[in-house]
Amino acid sequence: MRPFFFITLANLYLLPGLVFGAEFTGLENPIESENFNQVIDGVVGFLKAFGAAVLVIFILYGGFQYLTSGGDPTKHKKGTETLKWAAIGFGIIFSVDLIQRALREFF
Secondary structure, eight states, X not given: OHHHHHHHHHHHHHHHHHHTTOOOOOOOOSSOOSSHHHHHHXXXXXXXXXXXXXXXXXXXXXXXXXXXXXXXXXXXXXXXXXXXXXXXHHHHHHTHHHHHHXXXXXX
16 A cells, blocks of 8 residues: 555656656756765765764763773673773774775775
8 A cells, every 4th residue: 555655646647747748957966966976075084074973972882881880890890891992993084094095096
């Protein structure tokens, strides 16, 4: 029943343009990029910003785990592991520019 409803709805939306001869004016570029390198720059910039925000959250969370372990070795280890992986993430996030430049030179 649902596929029939959606097909009917799509036909009701598209059919008047076909019947009455609506002109197709073309598609506008929603990305606002001239080439593929600009698209990649935008995606990498977004991912770096998002990753930096997540990195701050994980550093705070790992520090909280470490400080509130209260001598419990399992909680202490959890906190240090979280901080270790946050440091690895820090290295990856801030080396993305170098990786991007290297890939551009090879390709």
